[in-house]
Amino acid sequence: MATSLTWLGHSTFQIVTGGKTVLIDPFFTGNPAATVSADEVTADVIIVTHGHADHVGDTVDIAKRTGALVISNFEIIDWMQKQGLTSVHPMHIGGSHKFDFATVKLTIAHHGSMLPDGSNGGSPTGIILTTDAGKLYFAGDTGLFYDMKLIGEEGLSLAALPIGDNFTMGPEDSLRAIKLLEPTWVLPMHYNTWPLIEQDISAWSEQVAAQTSAKPVIPTLGEAMELGQ
Ligand code: NI
Ligand code: MN
Numbered sequence: 001m002a003t004s005l006t007w008l009g010h011s012t013f014q015i016v017t018g019g020k021t022v023l024i025d026p027f028f029t030g031n032p033a034a035t036v037s038a039d040e041v042t043a044d045v046i047i048v049t050h051g052h053a054d055h056v057g058d059t060v061d062i063a064k065r066t067g068a069l070v071i072s073n074f075e076i077i078d079w080m081q082k083q084g085l086t087s088v089h090p091m092h093i094g095g096s097h098k099f100d101f102a103t104v105k106l107t108i109a110h111h112g113s114m115l116p117d118g119s120n121g122g123s124p125t126g127i128i129l130t131t132d133a134g135k136l137y138f139a140g141d142t143g144l145f146y147d148m149k150l151i152g153e154e155g156l157s158l159a160a161l162p163i164g165d166n167f168t169m170g171p172e173d174s175l176r177a178i179k180l181l182e183p184t185w186v187l188p189m190h191y192n193t194w195p196l197i198e199q200d201i202s203a204w205s206e207q208v209a210a211q212t213s214a215k216p217v218i219p220t221l222g223e224a225m226e227l228g229q
Helices: 059-066 074-082 148-152 171-181 201-211
Strands: 003-007 013-017 020-024 045-047 069-073 088-091 096-098 103-108 125-131 134-138 156-162 185-189 225-227
Touching: 003 185, 013 125, 045 059, 059 074, 069 074, 074 088, 088 096, 148 171, 156 171, 171 185, 171 201, 185 201
Parallel strands: 020 045, 045 069, 069 088, 134 156, 156 185
Antiparallel strands: 003 013, 003 225, 013 020, 096 103, 103 125, 125 134
16 A cells, blocks of 8 residues: 655645555644645544644644544643543553554654643654655654664654754754664755744755755645655
8 A cells, every 4th residue: 555645834744554644743723834724634543743732733623523543642642632532542752553554653852742721741752653655754843862863773764854943953953863864765844834944945955965865855735745665
């Protein structure tokens, strides 16, 4: 079965794998980069990296409408249940679980995770999805950390990294991250949503190609890319 990835702006991705549609950090309402609205997306599964509003996004509304299974850390899942969601699966950092669509593993991320109402969102996470197109790493919001070396040792097909700076690593640290992760493909996220995180994406892409062994991919908003083996 094929795996495809569509970037929906900011850190929001739709991945079709194992016959299921997976949304990561579904942020549509209030997202200036969004080209679709929360009430028109489909999902079987939603994975949330951390508690910030630009990542929890429209999870509650989409899950209520679609019945999607919500996967996140224990504290965020506890909060999701308080919002009325019942189809949930709590995990935590270092843990992996084989679902029917892919294996999901949560990694560390260096960031915050407070939920929109001020509740404790536990520790922020990254995600490794093991699919038939290999391992896909979504770093979430994070600064550079040396343990990316350990994540890279798993053998990554693709790494999606924040490059916007200010709240997460910026372009320069992302180059150091790529050298530690050594993915086949690297995809930028969490940039150009607001002026504060504006970046020159073609300059970044040139630096990735010149300084690392990874191939930069700049996805077109809303356009599905097939991921090969
Ligand atoms: Ni954040
Ligand atoms: Mn963010």
